[in-house]
Structures are given as C-alpha cells and as structure tokens.
Amino acid sequence: SPEKITVQEKDENGDPKVDGEGNPVYKTIDNPDYKKLKDMMGETTYVDIGLGMQENPDGTPIKSTVYNSALSGLEFLDFGVDEDGDPKNVISLMQKIGDHLMKASDMDGQWVQDPETKEWTNNSEAYKVLNRLCGKLEKAINKMDVEYDELDTKAAFLDGNSTRLTADVKALNEQILGIEEIDPVAAITSLSWAQYCYNAGLKIGTSILSQSLIDYMN
Incomplete structure (x- = not known):
C-alpha cells in the first residue's frame, strides 16, 4: 500500500466533484491502509520478566524495566x-x-x-x-x-534471563526450607546458649565497666 493515494473530491452533497469543464477534481490524502499497517508494526506488548518492573506517573511501564514481546x-x-x-x-x-x-x-x-x-x-x-x-x-x-x-x-537474552530467574527461585526455596524446616530443639538450645553468654558477659563487665554503661546495655 502506498503512503499517499489520490481520490476524487466530493462536493457539499457528497457527490463526485468536477471542475467547470466537467473534469474530475482529485486530491492526495494519507492512505488509511498504510496507516493501519504502520500502527500494527508499532504495537507493543510489555511483559514483566523479572527486571524490576517500574511505571511512569501516567501508569505506563518504563521500557527499560519490561520486555516487549510483540513480534510483527x-x-x-x-x-x-x-x-x-x-x-x-x-x-x-x-x-x-x-x-x-x-x-x-x-x-x-x-x-x-x-x-x-x-x-x-x-x-x-x-x-x-x-x-x-x-x-x-x-x-x-x-x-x-x-x-x-x-x-x-x-531470544538469547530471554534464555539467559530464564536461567537467572530459575537459579534465583532455587536459592529462595532453599532459604525458605532452611527457615521452615529448622530443628526446634536445636534452635531453642542455640538461643538459650546465646542468651546465657550475653548475660555472663554483662556480669563480668560489671566489675570492669561503669554501672551507667551496664545500665545502658541492659
């Protein structure tokens, strides 16, 4: 489709316009089909692929934080x-x-x-x-x-990004499992031992440090 096309003008009644000698009067206009194709080629479909998607004040995504999956x-x-x-x-x-x-x-x-x-x-x-x-x-x-x-x-970028996201998901799952599946007895014992060491340190410190500093630490 050409960018511009020539069409016959219309008069005020919507009929084909002619000059004084009866010849058709033409004009050049933008081709609507060409505009449709140009708009189609410019279509975008933004997808969040884990790049830290952010939006502009008007609600449109910041292009550097999303991926345009549209393929024309x-x-x-x-x-x-x-x-x-x-x-x-x-x-x-x-x-x-x-x-x-x-x-x-x-x-x-x-x-x-x-x-x-x-x-x-x-x-x-x-x-x-x-x-x-x-x-x-x-x-x-x-x-x-x-x-x-x-x-x-x-395509190579998407493959690399997919590999990175898979590794991140695996690492997060391991951290979650490390928290959810912790041994209660071992956790309580470690906490008690830490509290005991802290209190013992405070008692020893009373003979070395001033009382005001000990009160502050408490």
Whole structure:
C-alpha cells in the first residue's frame, strides 16, 4: 500500500466533484491502509520478566524495566511502496518479479524490444526493470537477515534471563526450607546458649565497666 493515494473530491452533497469543464477534481490524502499497517508494526506488548518492573506517573511501564514481546512480521517483510512505485514487501516484490519474467520468451528468456516487429532482444528496457527489481529484492532479503539477527539476540537474552530467574527461585526455596524446616530443639538450645553468654558477659563487665554503661546495655 502506498503512503499517499489520490481520490476524487466530493462536493457539499457528497457527490463526485468536477471542475467547470466537467473534469474530475482529485486530491492526495494519507492512505488509511498504510496507516493501519504502520500502527500494527508499532504495537507493543510489555511483559514483566523479572527486571524490576517500574511505571511512569501516567501508569505506563518504563521500557527499560519490561520486555516487549510483540513480534510483527511487517518488520521482516516490510510494506508500502518506494519512490519507483515498486513494493517494499518481499513477497509482493517476488510476485512482481515473477509476473515480469512471465512476459519474457519461454524459449530463451528474452523480451520483445519492438512491439511492432515482435523482435526478441537482450537490449530491451525490460532487462533494466528486472535488474532494478532484483537489486531491491536483494536489499529486502538483507533487511530480513538483520531483523533475524536481532530476533536471535533477543531470544538469547530471554534464555539467559530464564536461567537467572530459575537459579534465583532455587536459592529462595532453599532459604525458605532452611527457615521452615529448622530443628526446634536445636534452635531453642542455640538461643538459650546465646542468651546465657550475653548475660555472663554483662556480669563480668560489671566489675570492669561503669554501672551507667551496664545500665545502658541492659
């Protein structure tokens, strides 16, 4: 879909507008389909993956503390048309190349140079069109490779983050079990012994330290 489209204007009654000579009056407007595709490519789905999610005052998440799990195929395939009117979308571009090749001779792949003489030649303008389209297809494929590398980097990050979270959960569970499954007898004995040592230390200290400091410690 092109970014801009040309449509016939409407008059105050909603009918097609024409000039004084009866010719249609056209205007250029933003293509609503292009806008929809652009909005789709910009969609976000933020997920809390244990990075310490925080929010802005307006309630939206701070992007550095969340992960955007939205994945649009348009980032890989692209959309719209370029300045030559050729599609940017890889699939549409391959289809246009295929349609162009279908116009060539099924005997030797040559195109007609002169429609009147039906002469088949390699000097046809059609070859320039083919080279232009193939060059754009190569760039589109390179863009897909870049997007794939970026996706692979994100996948590696998620794997590493998952490993870290699994280790954190295991460590926390061990700490919880260490508290819940403590031996009551051993815990009471340790506490009593600590209290006994503390009191004994205070008694010994009365003969060394001033009474005011001992009262403060009590």
